[in-house]
Amino acid sequence: MLQVNKKVINKIISASLITVLSAGVAVNGSYLNTNRDTRKAPERSKSAMSVSSAFEKIYESDKVAYYYREDRDIFAIEDKATGYVWKTGLDVPFKKQVEDAKDAVNGEGHYTVERLAEKWKMTKVQVREIANTPIEESMNEQYTGIANSLISIECFKGSGESMTTTTYASASYDDKDGDSSLEEVSGSNGKQWKLNAVFDKAEIGVEVMITLGDDGSINYNIPYDGISGKGIKKLSSISITPFLGASGGVQTVYNEKEKDWTDLQKKYLTPGYVFVPDGSGSLIRFAENTSKFSDYTGDVYGSDLSSYMYYYSALDDSVPLEDPVMPVFGVSQGDGTQSAFVAYADSGDEFMTIIATPSSTDKNKIRYTYAYPKFSYNTEFYQVTNQAGDAYRKTQDKANEFDIDMTYDFLYGDGSNGEPAADYTGMAKAYREHLIEEGILTVKEDEEGDIPMRIDFLMSDSKKGVFGTQEVAVTTTDDVKKILDKLIGDGITNINSGLMGWQKNGETLAKPSDWKFSKDIGKKGKFKDLMKEFSEKGIDISFSRDFVSINSKMINYYGNAAKHLNTQYLTVDKSKVLPENSPVTDFSFALPTKSANWLTSLYERISDYNNSITVKGISNTLLSSHSSTGPTTTVTQAINLYEKAFEKIKKNGATVNMDSPNQYLWKYTDRYLQSPVGTSQYVYETDSVPFLQMVLNGTMEVYAPYSNFSFYSQADMLKMIDYNISPSFVLTQKPSYLLASTTSCDYYSTEFDQYEDLINTIYTTVNDVLSKVKGCEWIGRKVLDDGVIANEYTSNDGEKTVIINYTDEEVTINGESVPAQSAAVIEGGVN
Known part of the structure; x- marks a missing residue:
């Protein structure tokens, strides 16, 4: 059973x-939808934006026109075919500015209309327009500046336990927090501009290079050497156009009878959504939420644990959140029939966080739904001072050095003209095309026929014994042969497999690059015969290894384990999720240099058996390492180390299977394992969509999570078909309860005899449909x-x-x- x-x-x-x-x-x-489903497309939208006389046209192509408003630091992008307008900010006046203008028009206050026009460098008509503009509810002067600005910066203020952060906008009232100027780059014919943003209070200057595309795209490039000033040590982050595409808002309208701003008026709620790369992809539909929600905060490629507040952490039994594996997000207004943008980073993505703020009627929240990228230059942490664990809060001694390269592609229409549609599918198509142009993805010819199936085998792990540890073998090489032959006999022939726990001491205690087989599983000759036999049958069997997760019983931490910013070894306590008699409960992470070396070293050995490898850890764990005596490895350097390692093994023709790989490794990925099929399921996430799968379609094989673990209902099989992903299982020959005292105890149901019928049912159900579109382009x-x-x-x-x-x-x-x-x-x- x-x-x-x-x-x-x-x-x-x-x-x-x-x-x-x-x-x-x-x-x-x-049918009752939940946030695990995709709902119907939003209604058509009307453009709530228009280009006023305060904007100056600075460039246009056959497709789009670009305008700029200097006093508010805002670009307007107008699609010439439809007249639809996007603005990089809300384009709203400051409360004090509206009040001053109203007083001037009414002959009250300290300024005349003429004087304000001179002060604000605008016409008297524009001053009167401001006087008749409602005031943004729940927005103070600081947030109004942020809502308008092209960029804003966040800086640390104070020290120790009293340390806080302060945000400065590149456009602020009376230039109190920031000021900016835009100048055309010589010889660019209006296509390239430089924004000079000066934040006097923060003592920081930022240069932003801006390229306006003929196709309706904007690219922002912020080189590190374009950031200046002695305040750079306190620079926490830079955010770009946070309110581009925002929807919602409430205004206070001036009541002529009462001579005051007293009447509340809701702004037009745009039908549409924010797309964020949570799991497979998630939509946050524009809505008036009465509850107070926290922001969606997606650390691209996951958090760098070496830069956390503390060097130690603990796992519990809660469901983990999904980390974005790609630096992309977007906004759609009116869905495919209207307009959208997709935004992605080509540089600085390893320091990028995607933030989406759902609207809320709570008085302490901004009543807009908006999304933006934030790039981190510095972080705070606890510096340990002694063996007793005493510590104090501080920031990095040196800011992260990287360049930001961020592109916004604007999309229009339903895609019937061959261009990407203005919805999440068009965003996926546009991003996929970009990755193909950059050589990150390559379309592969896929012959017609049956879809593939992934069958992984867990062979052994270790548990506590009377003296030391004892190896628990649950699958031998002969068992693997018997199971695969049985599946072939059932008619499933397009199979590939990974062997876990194949080394001596099992999955948890074997050193990552060890080349010793357990006698209880099979000798070297057995493994060689197994792989050779099934290679001739067209079945790829690869050795699987996690090259990042380590423990002190596996290997000495000195010279092998990564260190936190405070130079302590990173520690993860898993005692709450592992059995009490587990042989090890504390884990750490390997140095990126070690992980890369272990990968290439192990591949050199296994290539004599089969030119294929399954990689875990490196594929989806990105962290830095810091030392008080030796060199530091940044996350940028870690990516370079991994890329070079994969380039080396790919030159030898390796087939690379990766567990949920991050985007920077897609270039080297042949099989994407454990693809997410849902989201983190935040309450405000309204839809789940297969954005990731649409991006990857046709460039590599993509596999679902293991069907052993509750992903096997009829609805789950339909989800595999919907998301165009292949089934996968992890199996053992012996009962899984034998693993109950090992760290592999979470593989709680793996025995092949229990799953043979289900494997056939799931594969037949999914294959009968997807085999008919195998090799087709998902459009x-x-x-x-x-x-x-x-x-x-x-x-x-x-x-x-x-x-x-x-x-x-x-x-x-x-x-x-x-x-x-x-x-x-x-x-x-x-x-």
Whole structure:
């Protein structure tokens, strides 16, 4: 009988039956969406932005026109075909500015209209326009400056336990916090500009190089050597256009009768959403939220634990949050029929955080939904001073040195003209095309036929023994051969596998580059024969290894383990998630230099067995290391070390399987393992979408999480079809309870005899559909009705559409019936 975690099974809830006829789709029954689903596209939007006389046109192409407003530090981008306007900031006046203008118009106060026009360097008409402008509710002068500014900086203030941060905007009232000027770069014919931002209070100057694209894109480049001033040591971060695409807001309108700003007026709530790369991809729809939410904060490539406040941490049994594996986000207004932008970093991404703030009616929150990138130059941490653990708060001695390269691509229309659509699918297409142009992704020819399946094997681990530790072998080389032969006999032939725990002492205690096999699993000759035999059958079997996670029983930390900013070894306590008698509960992380060396060293040995390797740890863990006596390795240097290691093994023709790899390693990835199929499920995340899978489609094989662990219901199988990912399992020959006292105890259900039927069921269900679009290009995804998805594919043979029916009732698409809880392929597209 299957051992499963019932709490994690996807629940599908159906309500009373109704009949819906729309867009050629007949649906009998209702489907209750959750944030694990994708909802229907938003309604059409009207552009809430216009280009006033305060803006000056600075460049235009056949497609777009660019304008700039100097006093508010704002670009306006107008699509010439549709007239749709985007602005890099809210383009709202400061409260004090409105009050002064109103007083001047009414003949009150200290200024006349003429005097204010001179002071603000604008016309008298523009002063009167400001006087008649509502005041932004819940925004003080500082936030108004941030909402308008092209860039803002955050700096540390004070020291020790009283340390705080202060934000300065490049456009502020009376230039109190920051001031900026824009100048054209000589000979650029209006396409390149330089913004000089001066933050006097912070004693920092920032130069921003801006390139305006003929295609409607803006690129911001902030070189590190363009940041100046003695305040740079206190620079915490730089943010770019935080309110570009913001939606929501409440204003206070002037009441002529009462002669005061007393009337509240809601601003137009744009139909649309923010896209963030949480898990597979998440949408945060624009809405008026009555609850107070924390921001979505996505540290690109995960947090650098070496730069945390503390050098130690502990794991608990809560579900971990998903870290962004790519430096991209976007905003869509009106979905594919309207306008959107996708923003991505080509430099500085290892120091990038994506922040999305949901709107809230809470009086202490800004009543907008907005998203932006923040780049970290410095962080605070506790410096340990003695063996007793006494410490004090401080910041880095030296700022992180890196260049920012950030591009915003603006998208218009529904994609019918061949251009990326103005929705998350178009964002994925635009970003994919960019990565292909940069050589990060390469489209691979994929022959027709069955889809692949991933079958990993856990062979051994260690537990405590009477004297020292004792190895627990649960799968031998003979077992692997028997299981694979059984699956081939069942008709599954497109298989690839990874062997975990193949070294002496098992998965947890074997040194990463050790080349000693356990006699309980199989000798060297057994492994060589196994790989050779199945290679001839077209099945790739690779050795799997985590090159980052280490422990003191595995290896001496001296010269091998990474250190925190305070020069203490990083420590992770896993005692709450491991059995009490586990052989080890405290873990650390290898130096990036060691991880890279272990990877190349191990590959040199295994290449005689099979020219394939499965890599864990390096693929999705990025951290720096610091030493008071030796060299420091930054995260940038760590990326370079890993890239060089993979370049070396790829030159020898290696097939590289990676566990959830970060974007900087996609160039070297042949198989993407453990692809996320959902999000962190923050309450304000309204939709889950396969953004990651659409970006990667056709460039590498992509696999679902292990189906052993509650990812096997009918809805889960449909999700694999919907997200175009292949199934995967991790198996053992012996019962998994034998691993209960090892650190592999979380592999709680792996015995092959329990899973053979399920493997066949899942593979057949998914393969029957996806094999028909194998080798096709995934060009679009539509929600036809709640719970009914249409994925559009194209090839030289024409267009095909995969219909996924998550509902409990049959649906009819283009005259073809798709039963409840099933998927089917139909020829042509769906309107």
